[in-house]
Amino acid sequence: MAMAVAPSRPFDYLESLPGTTFYKLYQQPSTALAIFRRMLPDLAKCFVMALLYLKDPLPATDLEAWVKAESLKERDNALSILGRLHILSNTVITDNVRAYKVTDPFASSLRQALTGAEKTQSFGVLWHISDGAAVSIAELDEYARRQWEGVLGYMVGTSGLGIQRDANLSKGVKQLLQAGHLVEIRDRRVEITQDGFAFVLQDVSTQVWHILMLYVESADAIGMSSVEVLSFVFLLSSLELGKAYDKKHLTSNQLRTLTDLADFGIVYQDSPDASHFYPTRLATTLTSDSSALSNPISGSLSGPSGTGSNKAGSGFIIVETNYRLYAYTSSPLQISLIALFTTLKYRFPNLITGKITRQSVRRAIEMGITADQIISYLATHAHPQMRKHNVSRSTSNQAGIPPSVLPPTVTDQIRLWQLERDRVKATPGFLFKDFVSLAEYEAPCRYAEEIGVLVWKSDRKRMFFVTRHEQVAAFLRSRK
Amino acid sequence: MNAVDATEHYETSARDPAPALLTVVLDTNPHAWALLEDSLPLSKAIANILVFLNAHLACNYANEVAVVASHSQKAAWLYPHENPATKISHDADGDVSMNGSSTNNNTTEGPGQVNKYRPFRIVEEQVTHNLRELMASTSGPDVKANNSTMMAGALTLALSHINRRSIAWAEAHGADTAAETSGGGPPSGGHASGTDTTEGLQSRILIVSVSGASDSAHQYIPIMNSIFACQRLHIPIDVCKLSGDAVFLQQASDATKGIYMSLTEPRGLLQYLMMAFLPDQRSRRHLVLPTRVDVDFRAACFCHRRVVDIGFVCSICLSIFCEPLDNGTCLTCGTNLEIGDYGAKPAVVARKRKKKKRVNGPSGTATPTPTPTPGP
Numbered sequence: 001m002a003m004a005v006a007p008s009r010p011f012d013y014l015e016s017l018p019g020t021t022f023y024k025l026y027q028q029p030s031t032a033l034a035i036f037r038r039m040l041p042d043l044a045k046c047f048v049m050a051l052l053y054l055k056d057p058l059p060a061t062d063l064e065a066w067v068k069a070e071s072l073k074e075r076d077n078a079l080s081i082l083g084r085l086h087i088l089s090n091t092v093i094t095d096n097v098r099a100y101k102v103t104d105p106f107a108s109s110l111r112q113a114l115t116g117a118e119k120t121q122s123f124g125v126l127w128h129i130s131d132g133a134a135v136s137i138a139e140l141d142e143y144a145r146r147q148w149e150g151v152l153g154y155m156v157g158t159s160g161l162g163i164q165r166d167a168n169l170s171k172g173v174k175q176l177l178q179a180g181h182l183v184e185i186r187d188r189r190v191e192i193t194q195d196g197f198a199f200v201l202q203d204v205s206t207q208v209w210h211i212l213m214l215y216v217e218s219a220d221a222i223g224m225s226s227v228e229v230l231s232f233v234f235l236l237s238s239l240e241l242g243k244a245y246d247k248k249h250l251t252s253n254q255l256r257t258l259t260d261l262a263d264f265g266i267v268y269q270d271s272p273d274a275s276h277f278y279p280t281r282l283a284t285t286l287t288s289d290s291s292a293l294s295n296p297i298s299g300s301l302s303g304p305s306g307t308g309s310n311k312a313g314s315g316f317i318i319v320e321t322n323y324r325l326y327a328y329t330s331s332p333l334q335i336s337l338i339a340l341f342t343t344l345k346y347r348f349p350n351l352i353t354g355k356i357t358r359q360s361v362r363r364a365i366e367m368g369i370t371a372d373q374i375i376s377y378l379a380t381h382a383h384p385q386m387r388k389h390n391v392s393r394s395t396s397n398q399a400g401i402p403p404s405v406l407p408p409t410v411t412d413q414i415r416l417w418q419l420e421r422d423r424v425k426a427t428p429g430f431l432f433k434d435f436v437s438l439a440e441y442e443a444p445c446r447y448a449e450e451i452g453v454l455v456w457k458s459d460r461k462r463m464f465f466v467t468r469h470e471q472v473a474a475f476l477r478s479r480k
Numbered sequence: 481m482n483a484v485d486a487t488e489h490y491e492t493s494a495r496d497p498a499p500a501l502l503t504v505v506l507d508t509n510p511h512a513w514a515l516l517e518d519s520l521p522l523s524k525a526i527a528n529i530l531v532f533l534n535a536h537l538a539c540n541y542a543n544e545v546a547v548v549a550s551h552s553q554k555a556a557w558l559y560p561h562e563n564p565a566t567k568i569s570h571d572a573d574g575d576v577s578m579n580g581s582s583t584n585n586n587t588t589e590g591p592g593q594v595n596k597y598r599p600f601r602i603v604e605e606q607v608t609h610n611l612r613e614l615m616a617s618t619s620g621p622d623v624k625a626n627n628s629t630m631m632a633g634a635l636t637l638a639l640s641h642i643n644r645r646s647i648a649w650a651e652a653h654g655a656d657t658a659a660e661t662s663g664g665g666p667p668s669g670g671h672a673s674g675t676d677t678t679e680g681l682q683s684r685i686l687i688v689s690v691s692g693a694s695d696s697a698h699q700y701i702p703i704m705n706s707i708f709a710c711q712r713l714h715i716p717i718d719v720c721k722l723s724g725d726a727v728f729l730q731q732a733s734d735a736t737k738g739i740y741m742s743l744t745e746p747r748g749l750l751q752y753l754m755m756a757f758l759p760d761q762r763s764r765r766h767l768v769l770p771t772r773v774d775v776d777f778r779a780a781c782f783c784h785r786r787v788v789d790i791g792f793v794c795s796i797c798l799s800i801f802c803e804p805l806d807n808g809t810c811l812t813c814g815t816n817l818e819i820g821d822y823g824a825k826p827a828v829v830a831r832k833r834k835k836k837k838r839v840n841g842p843s844g845t846a847t848p849t850p851t852p853t854p855g856p
Contacts (some may be wrong), residue, residue, distance in 0.1 A: 003562070029597075030597070032540055033597060036538060037538055037539065037540065037541060040499070042539075042759075042760070042762050042763040043763055043766055043767075045539050045763070046758065046759045046763045046767065049535050049539075049754045049758050050754055050755040050758070052535075052754065053750055053751055053754055054751065065768065066767055066768055067766055067767060067768065068765075068766055068767065068768055071766035071767075074766050075766070111595060113532075113534075113538070113600075114534040114535055114538065114600070115531055116596030116597075116600065116601070121596045123596055123598065200495075238597055238598075239598075240598045243598075285541075327748050350490075
């Protein structure tokens with residue numbers, strides 16, 4: 001099931017789409033720009049840009065000569081990703097020379113994005129509004145925070161603990177969370193699932209992408225084209241925070257999406273009938289790096305909310321080397337999150353204490369939470385005092401291991417507790433076997449290793465196992 | 481049981497790469513552009529460079545650009561400009577190269593005309609607007625008075641901007657202020673913001689140069705000083721030479737490990753920019769870069785600003801002079817130097833054939849060499 005595991009990269013979902021979908025997606029300059037910016041490794045970006053304004057395809061040998069011999073792996077990895085995303089295509093020019101070129105809807109869209117030559121509405125149309133009536137950035141942040149926290153609060157089920165549940169969560173939001181198997185309704189009670197636990201511990205930008213991908217997947221079911229929704233998401237990501245945009249140019253499906261996304265706090269509109277909308281920080285940082293989603297949202301989301309503490313953005317968790325944990329929070333949402341992997345001991349008006357134990361971590365892992373999620377949650381919300389301590393320590397840190405905010409003993413132990421359970425790792429993929437000669441086995445095996453799909457090989461049995469077979473198969477065909 | 485070792489997990493960091501700051505120094509010397517009018521007018525070059533800037537911005541959300549014009553009588557910011565004037569002035573005088581820039585405004589009509597990614601639009605509007613203003617402020621006598629370009633000033637502006645942005649970036653992402661700023665935190669645990677300081681803002685300078693060498697000889701010292709500053713700060717200076725050949729710029733890219741390219745066909749500027757100059761420092765590690773083997777290392781003398789092959793060097797302060805000094809006093813440091821019998825042919829002594837003495841012959845056991853430490 002596609003949504004069973006939270007995607008490590010938000011765009012993993014995209015790679016599974018068929019080529020025709022890409023063809024439709026790449027019609028929009030904003031989509032081409034977003035995919036170029038977010039999904040490609042550095043080297044692939046260089047290739048695309050170098051080929052973008054070439055009239056003729058570039059012979060493969062020329063491209064290969066451009067990359068240093070020792071960077072073969074990076075080159076093949078870049079070419080492989082470009083191929084998977086249908087950005088670069090192999091053609092044959094005169095004299096049977098293999099050549100690369102940027103595929104067409106992508107190339108023309110990216111060129112349009114760079115030069116702005118064509119009159120498309122791909123990057124939104126500004127709505128001219130008088131300064132007094134405009135919504136300020138702080139208000140947008142507050143709106144986004146309230147909505148997003150409402151969604152998380154609904155999932156974790158904090159209503160009994162004092163927070164007003166689903167401030168104004170629409171039915172669509174609840175249905176989407178159910179459809180994504182993040183929550184289940186049992187006896188009219190909302191219960192969070194394993195995936196839901198994993199979800200709430202992620203950082204905000206990953207969460208937003210997860211929700212958006214769920215939305216895109218469900219779009220077809222409610223009669224919208226997923227391509228239309230996806231390109232609208234990419235359009236949103238290219239807008240500017242604090243500016244109002246005109247709704248006149250949007251299609252009816254996009255308007256419907258807009259209303260749905262407003263429930264999540266991704267966009268803001270005064271009323272569903274308003275003639276313009278504002279993207280919030282959740283939307284405008286979709287294709288940026290995750291750390292750009294800075295404090296106004298993620299900080300206040302993670303920090304102790306509703307306690308009147310003004311130190312929004314600063315962490316609140318202290319972990320000691322003896323596995324004791326102190327969290328300066330009274331937010332029911334945060335307390336229930338910490339309780340997932342900690343044995344709580346005491347609760348004070350603004351502080352809870354607990355201990356991270358083997359039992360509590362194993363319990364969390366059985367629920368589907370990974371050690372990395374726990375560690376990243378703790379590191380993200382670490383108290384400023386811990387960061388300061390870490391800075392003074394990191395200067396004397398030996399090279400190689402990046403300094404950690406958390407005590408290394410604790411992070412290692414949490415991982416070891418997870419490894420106690422993880423003895424078998426399953427990788428879906430394809431087995432190549434029955435090679436006639438060693439030479440015939442070696443070449444595709446080496447190729448698979450270079451493009452980074454090889455998982456396992458056995459020289460003696462002449463077998464190897466890969467995660468993706470298309471390119472290896474093409475390679476085998478080309479050798480015949 | 482090797483699997484029960486958590487160290488490998490340290491490598492699972494999916495950190496976003498540090499952004500890059502590209503500073504373009506554009507040589508707007510009207511004399512030189514007038515010569516290029518047939519092959520590549522300034523307007524076309526600007527259009528190409530704007531696409532290139534957009535491409536750089538497209539590569540990473542946090543990438544930044546800056547544009548400095550190295551004009552004939554001053555160096556000026558094109559982007560970012562602190563207080564852009566509201567009125568768009570038209571260039572009244574009929575300088576050849578300026579007519580080109582005014583035809584460029586089809587891309588900058590008004591807001592809402594062409595649908596464009598906003599950051600791209602802002603850069604484009606500011607650059608064209610400021611350039612037009614710069615051209616309009618250039619009077620005929622100014623152009624007549626000076627036929628060189630203020631490369632040294634432009635380089636210094638670029639360097640100070642890079643310095644300011646680097647500090648600002650480090651403050652926003654660095655470890656010392658991590659408590660306040662990185663509340664969002666890195667997505668995966670196990671590493672903290674301390675790693676950021678090792679890889680800060682990646683800055684580089686691209687000089688689009690049209691003026692010849694003789695023009696910039698009088699700025700030899702400030703140019704070399706900026707080059708050494710770049711070398712120290714690991715800022716590569718890339719040079720895209722459209723016409724002429726500037727001695728010092730070759731040295732600039734050589735000393736800072738940048739790229740020097742002299743375009744044989746200026747019309748293909750965009751393709752050159754996209755292929756050779758777009759890759760940032762990270763990508764360059766993997767690419768075979770166009771390098772120049774025959775770098776012109778000549779210097780300019782301190783007395784007449786002539787470019788010299790062989791000159792006289794003060795043994796105290798290393799100043800270069802093109803001819804023997806009047807009374808043997810160095811013009812820079814004032815040391816009294818003895819020139820000896822300058823001009824006399826050096827006496828050529830036939831090299832003596834020395835027989836090489838064998839140090840460690842077969843009978844070398846007698847020599848008291850220290851015994852090597854026994855191997856394991």
